[in-house]
Amino acid sequence: MKIDGIDKIxxxxxxxxxxxxxxxxxxxxxxxxxxxxxxxxxxxxxxLIEGYKLVINPKALGYTTTAFVGIFLDxxxxxxxxxxxxxxxxxxxxxxxxxxxxxxFIKIMCKNNEDxxxxxxxxxxxxxxxxxxxxxxxxxxxxxxxxxx
Amino acid sequence: MKIDGIDKIxxxxxxxxxxxxxxxxxxxxxxxxxxxxxxxxxxxxxxLIEGYKLVINPKALGYTTTAFVGIFLDxxxxxxxxxxxxxxxxxxxxxxxxxxxxxxFIKIMCKNNEDxxxxxxxxxxxxxxxxxxxxxxxxxxxxxxxxxx
DNA sequence: ACTGAAAGCTTCAAAAC
DNA sequence: GTTTTGAAGCTTTCAGT
Numbered sequence: 001m002k003i004d005g006i007d008k009i010x011x012x013x014x015x016x017x018x019x020x021x022x023x024x025x026x027x028x029x030x031x032x033x034x035x036x037x038x039x040x041x042x043x044x045x046x047x048l049i050e051g052y053k054l055v056i057n058p059k060a061l062g063y064t065t066t067a068f069v070g071i072f073l074d075x076x077x078x079x080x081x082x083x084x085x086x087x088x089x090x091x092x093x094x095x096x097x098x099x100x101x102x103x104x105f106i107k108i109m110c111k112n113n114e115d116x117x118x119x120x121x122x123x124x125x126x127x128x129x130x131x132x133x134x135x136x137x138x139x140x141x142x143x144x145x146x147x148x149x
Numbered sequence: 150m151k152i153d154g155i156d157k158i159x160x161x162x163x164x165x166x167x168x169x170x171x172x173x174x175x176x177x178x179x180x181x182x183x184x185x186x187x188x189x190x191x192x193x194x195x196x197l198i199e200g201y202k203l204v205i206n207p208k209a210l211g212y213t214t215t216a217f218v219g220i221f222l223d224x225x226x227x228x229x230x231x232x233x234x235x236x237x238x239x240x241x242x243x244x245x246x247x248x249x250x251x252x253x254f255i256k257i258m259c260k261n262n263e264d265x266x267x268x269x270x271x272x273x274x275x276x277x278x279x280x281x282x283x284x285x286x287x288x289x290x291x292x293x294x295x296x297x298x
Numbered sequence: 299a300c301t302g303a304a305a306g307c308t309t310c311a312a313a314a315c
Numbered sequence: 316g317t318t319t320t321g322a323a324g325c326t327t328t329c330a331g332t
Contacts, residue, residue, distance in 0.1 A: 001209075014203035018167050021308095023325060035300050037327065048209040053202055054163035058296045060150075060197040068217070068247070068254060070285075083291045095292035098217070098285040105217060105285055109296050136219075136247040136254055142232045143244035147207045147258050170326095172307060184318050186309065 001046040006031070007039055008149070011048075015148055018052045058109050063091075065110040066138040069120065070102035071130055078129030079103065085127045091119055102134070113137070150195040155180070156188055157298070160197075164297055167201045207258050212240075214259040215287040218269065219251035220279055227278030228252065234276045240268060251283070262286070 003011075006029050013020045022040070026033040043049050058064075073082060079097060082104060086092050094107035110116040120133055152160075155178050162169045171189070175182040192198050207213075222231060228246060231253060235241050243256035259265040269282055 011203065011205070015205065016202075018201035018203045021325060022327095031299095032301055033326070034302080034328080038299075041327095046209065047206055050204040050206040052167035053165075053204055053295075054160065054167045055199040055202055056160070056164065056295055056297060057196055057199040060195065061296060061298065063296050066245070068245070087292060091296070092292055093294055093296065095290065096215070096217070096285075096287035097289035097291070098287055100283070100285040102285065105287070106292070134249070136245075136249040136251065138245035138247055138254070140246035141244065142246070143236060143241055143255070145242055146202075146205055147210060147212050147239070147242065148205055149210065170307060171309095180317095181319055182308070183310085183320080187317075190309095 001048065003043075003048070006036075007043060010036060010039060011043070011148060014052075015146060062111045063109045065112055065116055066141065067108050067110070067116055068136045068138070069106050069108055069124070070134040070136075071104040071106065071124065072101075072132040072134075073103035074129045074131050076103060082127050082129050086124075089119065089123055091115075150197065152192075152197070155185075156192060159185060159188060160192070160297060163201075164295060211260045212258045214261055214265055215290065216257050216259070216265055217285045217287070218255050218257055218273070219283040219285075220253040220255065220273065221250075221281040222252035223278045223280050225252060231276050231278055235273075238268065238272055240264075 009029055010025055013025050022036045023033045026036045029036070040049075071082075073079065083095060086095055086104070086106065091108050091110055092106050093109055096105045097103065098105045108116070108119065110119060116135075116137070120135060124130060124133060158178055159174055162174050171185045172182045175185045178185070189198075220231075222228065232244060235244055235253070235255065240257050240259055241255050242258055245254045246252065247254045257265065257268065259268060265284075265286070269284060273279060273282060
């Protein structure tokens with residue numbers, strides 16, 4: 001799969017705003033809308049494009065607290081059962097199996113610090129195999145982007 | 150801003166695939182396409198919808214390593230100058246100012262472990278004020294989603 | 299790999315409920 | 316205030332180049 005300059009323009013525009021009209025891009029690069037469309041289909045089939053997503057503003061839903069939590073597990077064979085339980089907690093938006101101190105590392109979004117504390121002490125600490133957690137609350141996010149080339 | 154059942158269906162469908170035809174949703178809920186469209190405009194203006202993004206598959210671009218890096222700063226007033234430098238590193242996809250051990254906490258994506266090591270030792274360690282870093286490499290990601298209600 | 303045309307979808311304003 | 320209508324523009328598909 002090789003990507004030329006036109007593909008890069010298409011991707012750049014749509015990463016920024018997935019609703020940019022294809023005809024706008026077509027006129028910008030000087031080929032027909034159908035040609036742009038065919039390139040997009042090809043990029044989708046090549047697996048480079050994972051999908052198109054509406055991005056929600058969590059703050060508008062009252063989710064103002066973002067935190068990262070390192071989870072210690074008693075034994076690494078408890079990983080899959082713990083993940084199963086973590087998936088049931090909708091506030092957890094990412095989970096990773098990581099090298100280093102922690103077994104599981106999660107990103108979590110809550111409405112406030114009280115909710116975060118409750119999730120940590122009740123929902124997460126009570127999962128079988130979870131011995132301890134370490135929490136980093138995000139006070140400010142300055143970078144949020146994608147890899148695009 | 151109140152969100153009813155129809156709005157929830159619209160959001161659910163578009164979070165999953167932002168290219169779902171509005172008319173498909175319209176037929177599903179039994180109102181016209183234009184009505185769905187007007188609800189969307191309202192949701193956009195209400196700030197609930199942050200945008201529509203094409204999501205790229207980093208693996209297709211050769212980025213197979215994801216890591217989290219905690220960065221220690223000599224002094225907290227070096228934060229903004231450090232962020233300025235971190236923004237220049239395209240592999241850094243998130244940065245947070247966090248409570249806890251670290252001053253800055255980043256998510257980074259690299260093509261391989263060698264590139265990660267290079268970025269840590271050359272680009273990040275050489276930023277003024279950065280004294281030390283701690284790295285957690287993600288070996289497996291099981292959860293990746295958004296808050297939607 | 300690109301074009302052009304037909305069918306379906308989105309968008310916007312105005313009117314209807 | 317939300318919904319439908321209708322017209323213009325955009326997307327999608329496909330035969331043809």
